[in-house]
Amino acid sequence: MGRKLFLGYKLRRLREQKKLSQAALAALLEVSPSYLNQIENNQRPLTVTVLLKIARVFDVELPSLVEDDESRLVADLKEAMNDPVFGGGGIPLSELRNAAGASPELAKRVLSLYQAYQQQSERLHTLTENLSSGEGEAARQGVHFPYEEVRDFFYYCNNYFGRLDEAAEELVSREGFRLGEMHNELVRYLKDRHDVRVRIPDEPAMRRFDASHGTLELSAQLSISGRAFQLAHQVGLLAYHGLIDEIVGGAKFASDDARSICRVGLANYFAGALVMPYGAFAEQARSLRHDIEQLQSRFGASFEQVCHRLSTLQRPGSRGVPFYFVRVDRAGNITKRHSATRFHFTRFGGACPLWNVHEAFAQPSKILVQLARMPDGIAYICLARTVTKKGGAYSRPDRHFAVGLGCETAYAGELVYAGGLDLGHEPAAVPIGVNCRICERDDCRQRAFPPIGSHITVDENNRSFVPYLFA
């Protein structure tokens, strides 16, 4: 019980803050310099008498001296040690505490080693992905593909571009746009302010802008929300190209391809920000408890747009719930992804077949709710639903996607979808090493499809609970 206190590093920081030498502080504390030195190097524990003297000399509260730092270290260690790479099975908390207390420096180094490992494997996965995508030569030379590069940039920005959000909000209030009526508002705005007329020819092109004639053609197949989004996109390009170029310029892309892909991405971001302005949207999302369908009707946006927007609410100071967002096609390919969470998307292959984004195709248009626990031990509440892109002709069949949205169960209380889920009673832990073909745990290497249901547990509400999805 009587854990020994090793606060050497903390003491050293305190001392250096006060610009005292060891000798000087030793005199103040009435101990020998060598003893103090050993304490600072964690070769000697802090005794109560010395601790009291320190508290007196530095005029700090005892609790603040003893706590804080170490508990964070312990928490980080715990998280890291849960990674299967460490051989599975957590280390008892008491042992972690001992380790962090006795040799915080070692603990920190283990953590930074782990961090480096994560980065490396991330890079390796990217590389593997590139190699298998048939453009091996470039990848082998370490050349990033434009799309990858842009995606990394968005990831690096946490998928949040405050300046675009602010610009969009400012435009909405300046023009007095009525939310939920953005289609009509933007048609009017484009005509009044930019002398651009909107036409709807029956052509496959989603959006075509002709600057010389001042016309914007939109596909007849687009829904109203889709049109509003394309209009907003065009507004971004017309009215805020300077701002967009500035952001693109700041990203230091290697190629023009990457720059133009990024420009499109930013214009899309702006479109989302214009149709669903940050402040109003975040507020509504909270008060409607993230009811996607209600948000859709308030803002006249599609299911996918709302989900995507929800994953971008990371404004410092007024962050929303951190969501991941994915879109997959029927073959299981991830066609869009973003994560404001610690959620790790698999980099290669399909995702775990047990994930409800795949199940969604079997129950079109129905919102599926699932609790899933990742190999890192974090549990997520996962929503999934199919969305359809109209083709509008026999030669252009509809395309179906499944959209997935989710967050850690810690936030589940803020979601209507958690109703009925007894989060306090998650189904008991499921054995490690289920034979998922994706997770690649040591005892789970078989690539065959797992017998669906064999390692799935179901809670009282008949909602499936998937133990491990993918690494």
Next chain:
DNA sequence: ATTGCGCAGTGATGAAAGCT
């Protein structure tokens, strides 16, 4: 039950070596 002894662990120190 008490006493004495050896021993290991702990808190602390001083001398000397190592750094800048």
Next chain:
DNA sequence: AGCTTTCATCACTGCGCAAT
């Protein structure tokens, strides 16, 4: 020269254990 680190050492305490 002053500060920091290492190392050997010491006093003290508590514990196990055998002798009394």
